[in-house]
Amino acid sequence: MGVVAGIVVGAVPGLSVTMATALLVSMTYAWDTKPALAMMLGVYAGGVYGGSRSAILINIPGAPAAIATGFDGYPLAQRGEAGVAIGVATVQSFIGGVLGLVALVVAGPLISEFALKFAPRDYFLLVAMGLSLVSRLGARSMPRALIAAAGGVLVGLVGMDPVTGEGRFTFGLPLLIGGVHYIAVLIGLFGLSEVFYQLGRIGRGAVPQVTIPEVGRILPSWSFVLRFLPLSLRTSVLGIIVGALPGTGGEIAALLAYDHAKRTVRKPTRPFGQGAIEGVVAPETANNAAIGGALIPMLTLGIPGDAVTAVLIGALFIHGLRPGPLLMVEMPDLFWFIAWSYALANVFLLIFGLMAVRPFVKLVNVNKKILMPMITLISVVGTYAIQSNIYDVFWMIGFGILGYFMKLGDYPVGPMVLGVILGPLADINFRRAIISVHGNIPAFLWEIVSNPISLILAIMLITAFIPRLPSAASLRGRLRRLPRLGRKEGA
Amino acid sequence: MHATTASRLLRVFLVPALVITLAWGVAIGPSGAQVYPERSITGIIQWGAGGATDRVSRRVAPLAERGLGQRIVLSNMTGATGAVAMQYVFDQRADGYTLLLAAENPALYGVLDISPRTFDEFEPINLFARSIPVVVVRRDAKWRYLTELIQEAKSHPGQIKAGSTGPGGLPFVVGAMMTAVSGVRFNSIPFDGEGPGMTALLGGHVDFMAVGLAAAAEHIRAERLRVIAVVDLAPVDIVPATPALGQMMPEYRAYLPWGPFYGAWVKKGTPAPAVRRLVDAFRPAVASEDFTEFIGLMGSTPLNLSGEEAVRFVKQWQSVTAWLLHDAKATQKSPEQFGIPRPARR
Structure with a gap:
């Protein structure tokens, strides 16, 4: 039940998993604790997965965690392989979910102690890594991608300064004190702008025809799954850790996983950004693995791993439980109940997810004249639903128009959304780190070098900016060539 | 024969039907058109789902429903430190059908220059609890x-x-x-x-x-x-x-004592009978064992204040906090501008 509801919620842009879970808290108030929890876990798993549907089919991520899925998922759909993309997304979500669960059961307390060790500077490095993705996203023009990303960061910073409490870029308008909600930006840039763009092309043909694939092609073959297994394992570990970090959730896990795939997969099925299966595998595995990750600090310490687990903790309170470090000690049965219901949720996710591919894929074949007004409606309703605030809708429309002109000018919208989401996170964590060393930059650098976590993250960040380290193979080739040159000279 | 069957039928079906209708009429009679509340009440929660204000509100509302005989439909409306929700309730009619479920924040809207709204424009129904x-x-x-x-x-x-x-x-x-x-x-x-x-x-x-x-x-x-x-x-x-x-x-x-508080308000100008009805419904709900136990678990202390007492509590809190913030140079405007007196020495 919960899974189905979750998939639907996840697939509709704007209806966020956090909101659905929050609604369920009041709906299930009168229920027993366990069925209520099972329902919420189902919605959680389904919702995170469901976001990929709309990202793949109509290039509007249903949830922030699905942004990275759209990078390659939508190109796949345009090639008429939406079925394959959704099939892969489903199976990988399942794999990620199961691995996340295994981590929770096997190493929960260990991972949560590890997560506590992350200092603000480490969050900053992590987020900076996510931002560096911009350099690899702007497929055609790096300056344009950077301009878009910088614009995004600027928009993300609008609102009350978290350190001083003063308004930033608010022009004295009380309206801007709360900032611009990133979901509104997301829906506007991805959703509404696509509507405008398509409207501009109506009558000019060039509408991609999608063939509805056979069921056999939806379910990826074993060899297919096995082929991506190493990548799935790596991105799952990434997802679990990022999910377990109290300051980051599935969206950052998915972005980092996509980045990781792009950097480590030498021979993707197709170039990234043009429909690489790996580009769907990595983020989908990671964002569902992040659920298991987020549940770890929630169950072992009573600290939420992301926004949804924060709501779940509230729900536990309402049901008279006391989520905290002692929850697992005092109520081990509850821990196992959560583990089992989450396992079941994953099984149902796999079953329902694969069953419902056909009707979803048909959606792409719906006449644009019908589909586009529908997307517009969903965009408006979804945006209003974020916090029942009409100004969010105006923002969404504004960003829809901006996105349209960006698309006309060949500016990518992806980096802008990255900027909006990651910019403020980078800002606040950098400032926290700097404040805690009294603004002393050498001390800040020393802390990075002297702390193992920070050092590893810093090295990873730096290597991200080195275009391509000479691979072992080409090095060997060069070495082989050297002696030959030497011989020539000698002869 | 026929007549008796008919009369028995009449007795079997019609009489109970009549009794039910009458009983229903009696039951809803006194709470007819003029008596508050005749339909469900909307409760606007100033903070997001899962937060303290949300948790307290969702716990107390079902208990207060019992005394009102109507549903309280809750929804979260966040933004601008809760000012969006407060403005929304302020824009509704003062008929007692829109409750504001808020924390202490509006007491500082003035000095922090967040919103022109103040608690003076609202009537406290109940201050549920204060956290320590x-x-x-x-x-x-x-x-x-x-x-x-x-x-x-x-x-x-x-x-x-x-x-x-x-x-x-x-x-x-x-x-x-x-x-x-x-x-x-x-x-x-x-x-x-x-x-x-x-x-x-x-x-x-x-x-x-x-x-x-x-x-x-x-x-x-x-x-x-x-x-x-x-x-x-x-x-x-x-x-x-x-x-x-x-x-x-x-x-x-x-x-001292100082601490964030949670409560329910309606817009000023709400008819006195409606206010009284709400106060009477919330007081036993907040006093109930179910709720006080929950408040204890939350590490808060129950207040259960209404009317003048509630107003005085909010004023004292506002005076202490606004001046502390002002002296720490964290305010945008002086508390004096809003007629907030310095806390009295004890």
């Missing part, structure tokens, strides 16, 4: 009591790292109290809320933090965090051995 601030440190920290921490802060000004939630938050106000009374300063590092701040405390990224007892209760029970002061006049049940700040250092009494 405590100062916590890691289990292995060297300070046993806040007095020791203050001593060290005096010899190393600005060195000790304090977890904060930004200007105006609970940790900030408690810090401002320490600056005002003991003249100490800390290096305060802002986090997104008490939860994230405590996570940083657990991870060793800050040295101490003032938080609501609610947020820290489970970490205290698990002995991961230790309370070095209860920022109140008397100790609390959860940590009976820790002395209250008012006992340790009597000079703090002028500012």
